[in-house]
Amino acid sequence: MKKLSLTMLTIAIMTAVSSNAMAADVPQGTVLAKKQELVIGNGTEPASFDPGLIDGVPGSHVADDLFEPLVTVDENGKIIPGVAMSWTKDPSGxxxxxxxxxxxxxxxxxxxxSKDFVYSWKRLVSSPSSYQDYLASAGVLNAAEIVNGKKDADSLGVKAVDPYTFEVTLKEPNxxxxxxxxxxxxxxxxxxxIAKWGDQWTKPEHIVGNGAYKLKSHVVNGSIVLERNPDYWDxxxxxxxxxxxxxxxxxxxxxxxxxxxxDITYNTINSDAYPQVKKDYQHELNVTPYVGMYYYVFNVNKPPFxxxxVRKALSYLVNREALSQYVTGHNEKPLYHFAPTSVEGFKPEKTELEKIPPAQRIKIAEDLLKKAGYDxxxxxxxxxxxxxxxxHKKIATAVASMWNQTGFVQTKLDQQEWKAYLDNLRIHNFDVARKAWIADYNDPSAxxxxxxGGGSSNDGDYRNTQFDxxxxxxxxxxPSNRAILFNKMxxxxxxxxxxxPMFEYNSQRLVKPYVKGLALNDALDHQYVKNFYIIKH
Known part of the structure; x- marks a missing residue:
């Protein structure tokens, strides 16, 4: 009994962390501007401000300001406390x-x-969304069974031990x-x-968050204005x-x-303008690592895909090197794997496709299409x-040209607004669709x-029991066995x-010289506005 207690104490000491969290770190002697207001480009209109329904980077940017999870990251992408001051794990892990x-x-x-986390997590696993199975992938006890309708949400492995102690039980160590x-x-x-306002709870007049900012106003496809939250703990x-x-x-x-x-652009600069931007704004351009990938997904259950x-032929016809060199415009790295080569814990082996010269790939693709009945x-x-x-249009146009070059393929481009695009992905109403994934955490499993198989983010409904x-x-x-398993997958x-797979992302962002506090070494590109400040200019 004493030995177990000592083990528990040792683990607690080793895994407990400081309660200090990141905030604006203003150097001593810095003269701040009187007006501390920013305007930031954010890509597209977010599908929702509800953290459980976020689908895409634009929505995540806003959610990171309106809400705060148990943990966050510092400017180097390292885990630091959020709402949780500290955490421990038991000997079983x-x-x-x-x-x-x-x-x-x-x-x-x-x-x-702690009840707010219990409610949120139970809601997540029991409500259809792109992240419904996120806690299942994290290994939270009974999460997978709840998502699949085999158990009730109340069986989820979470507990409010007391108002300020939140306990999570995993099925296996993760x-x-x-x-x-x-x-x-x-x-x-x-x-x-949420109980009072239902799906209207995220409107400016109703929404309540726990982040450094609160929603002041929202004009769809116009602007999203956040103001400082005086009730935020920091x-x-x-x-x-x-x-x-x-x-x-x-x-x-x-x-x-x-x-x-x-003051700050979105993290993707127009590729046509990029060469000139590098020349004219070299001191304002920030290019940083980004653990993400760009790829096309097949609707694998829809004939002839x-x-x-057919799928291999279309993949072979895409010249990744040409895309990165002549089309994408940001010096992205060509990708032949289903995870970026820069992600922590992934050491990919060279694929067969990589070993074949581009010209030879075209001949192989033609042979595959002939065997499938096309000419x-x-x-x-x-x-x-x-x-x-x-x-995306520029890339799609280039890929269509690559596919069409042999005469064996006829490509129709289908551009859709963000919400319609997401809806069609969810109901598998497509042949081939553009996809991108920015890691939710820096690990190959992301x-x-x-x-x-059956995952809510598996838009092509691909299934392979050995992969699973x-x-x-x-x-x-x-860690060593995980690396082996990821290569097998x-x-x-x-x-x-x-x-x-087409290429790995990087982040390109223009930032005015007077804006300070951005995270330039976080591969996940978390940019918390609470860490920013404007100097006198």
């Missing part, structure tokens, strides 16, 4: 105990408690668990507010008083920045769906989880041609 800040409050002044809690889908939620160290997010495309984003109507020969007199018709964006088994094993394997994905 399955039970985590989080101690919450007693001064954490909602924007209406009421306290944030080395990436705490890293996964940075994602906004794990944010606490105000149950009473408000004393927040400097920016107001931030306006603009859901605008790359060209308009850049033009507004040049006209001094914007249920034929692996120049009877071409394969492909509808390529992508969401509205100058950049990517391979997307292809687990390897993924399950990876959740509790040692990668080989399966490439053999089945379930997707077409």
């Amino acid at each position: 399955k039970v985590y105990t989080f101690k919450l800040r007693k001064n954490a409050k909602w924007s209406d002044g009421s306290p944030v408690t 080395p990436a668990f705490v890293k996964m809690l940075v994602h906004c889908s794990t944010d606490p939620l105000p149950q009473k507010v 408000n004393a160290h927040t400097v920016i008083n107001q931030v306006t997010y603009l859901p605008i495309q790359e060209k308009q984003d850049l033009n507004r920045y040049k006209a001094n109507e914007e 249920n034929d692996v020969r 120049q007199s009877h071409p394969l018709v492909v509808n390529l769906m992508y969401n509205s964006s100058d950049w 990517f391979f989880n997307l292809l687990v 088994q390897y993924f399950k094993e990876s959740q509790s394997a040692s 990668d080989r399966i994905v490439n053999k089945d041609a379930a997707v077409i």
Whole structure:
């Protein structure tokens, strides 16, 4: 008994962390501007401000300001406390105990408690969304069974031990668990507010959050204005008083920045303008690592895309090197794997496709299409769906040209607005669709989880039982064995041609010289406005 207690104490000491969290770190002697207000380009209109329904980077940017999860990250991407001051895990590695800040409050002044996390997490696993299975992938006890309708949400492995102690039980140890809690889908939620207003609870006049900012106003496709939340537990160290997010495309984003109507651009600069931007704004351009990938997904159950020969042919016809060199415009790295080569814990092996010269790939693709019953007199018709964006259109046009070059394929481009695009992905109403994934946490499982059979983010409805088994094993394997398992999964994905990986992302962002506090070494590109400040200029 004494030995067990000593072990528990040792683990607690080793895993407990400091209660200090990041905030604006203003160097001594810095003269701040009187007006602390920012305007930031944010890509597209978010589908929702509800953390459990966020789908895409633009929504995550806003959610990161309106809400705060148990843990966040510092400017280097390292885990630091959020609402949780500290946490411990038991000797089995399955039970985590989080101690919450007693001064954490909602924007209406009421306290944030462990019950708010219990409610949020149970709601997440029982409500259809792109992240419904997120806690299942994290290994939370009974999460998978709840998502699949086999158990009730009340059986989820979470407990409010007391108002400021939140306990989580995992099915098996998961080395990436705490890293996964940075994602906004794990944010606490105000149950009473949601019960009162239903799906209208995120409107400016109703929404209650626990982040450094609160929603002041929202004009759809116009602007999202956030103002400082005086009830935020670390408000004393927040400097920016107001931030306006603009859901605008790359060209308009850049033009507004040049006209001094914007302080920070979105993290993708118009590729046509990029060479000139590098020349004219070299001291304002910030290019940083970004753990994300760009790929096309097949609707694998829809003929003829249920034929692996068709999928492989289309993949072989995409010249990744040409895309990166001549089309994307940001020096992206060509990708042949279902995870970026830069992600922590992934050491990919060279694929068969990589070993084949581009010219030879075309001949192989033609042979595959012939065997599948297609030729120049009877071409394969492909509808390529992508969401509205100058950049996505440019890439889709280039890929269509690559597919069409042999005469064996006839491609139709299908550009859709963001919400319609998401709806069609969810109901599998497409042939081939543009996809991208920015990791929710820096681990290979953040990517391979997307292809687990039945997962809510598995838009192509790809299923392979061996792949699923390897993924399950990876959740509790040692670091060295996890690396082996991820390579096995990668080989399966490439053999089945379930997707077409294209390139790895980087982040390109223009920032006015007077804006300070951005995170430039976080591969997940979390940019918390509470850490920003404006110097006198």
